[in-house]
Amino acid sequence: MKPLAIVLVAVLLAAGCSSQRRDKVTVACGASERWCAMMVKRFSDATGVEADFVRLSSGEALERIRSARARQEFDVWHGGPVDSYVAAKDQGLLEPYESEKSGEIRKQWIDREHTWSGIYAGVLAFCNNTKELGERGMKPIRSWRELLDERLRGAVAIAHPATSGTAYTALWTQVELNGGDQDAALAYMRDLHPNVLRYNSSGSEAAVQVAKQEAAVGVVFSHDCVAAQEQGYPNLEVTFPQEGTGYELGGLAVLAGAHNPDGARRYVDxxxxxxxxxxxxxxxxxxxxxxxxxxxxxxxxxxxxxxxxPYDVEVAGRAKQALVGRFRAEVAEPS
Known part of the structure; x- marks a missing residue:
């Protein structure tokens, strides 16, 4: 083949690959694997736009999105607490988009500048295995203080706030319960540390550990424990901390540098x-x-x-990088 022909073929092949990439929507998805798979399939069924996803916890998603800033691999970020979306917004990683559906979303659950939208909300809870707790002479946990009980040594399932939005919600909840005092929040987490089974990368994993009786109690969003109940695991009971608890607002955003911005906006709609x-x-x-x-x-x-x-996602998001850094230095590194 002549040199010019080789060049033309290479250009055409590159153009074809680029076209395929533009026509497809790739989602960084922060919820459960089953939910992510259903969402991208239903989107494709409804619109005819091809879509796929990569399941990432919120900390992992933020790091991947930040690292690929110049050559973004995702078009949309869907699911996972908006604390991380606020951090991404401050770093210029999100593309503002006011969807035609924005007016249907509760006003307190959408960014005023339309860089992210709330897509669901979940309340932080304790997922109790009543059988395992009973063997330790304990009833279902209903207090953050009870979670420090010596009978729970190595029996509390929780994730690490560097990788998990669930765990960061738990950490920021302690900040709020202590009147904004981050030192007091970290002191609580240091007290909890001996009771932690291990620091998971994903928040929902704690519900599975409790369901399988690997742990006695997990710090999860309540819907993750309910999902484990429905999958046939017995002895599970959801309780909420009597001192007060935080909540997640699951996010949705178009990413700056998306290969398929039009498809990304259709996905958001x-x-x-x-x-x-x-x-x-x-x-x-x-x-x-x-x-x-x-x-x-x-x-x-x-x-x-x-x-x-009173969980302020904007304040929590802007504090995240520094506070997680302190957690790593003063409490534990990710497992």
Missing amino acids: WALSGASQRLGPLVQFYALPTNTKVPAHSKAADPAAVKLV
């Missing part, structure tokens, strides 16, 4: 819609919807029945 937000229970995902047209499922946590801390 679809994900904010009532049709999309009704899908969670099909895969035992019982978080609260943020779309005002979608009623909460009967198995979702009722915020009115739980004592919530």
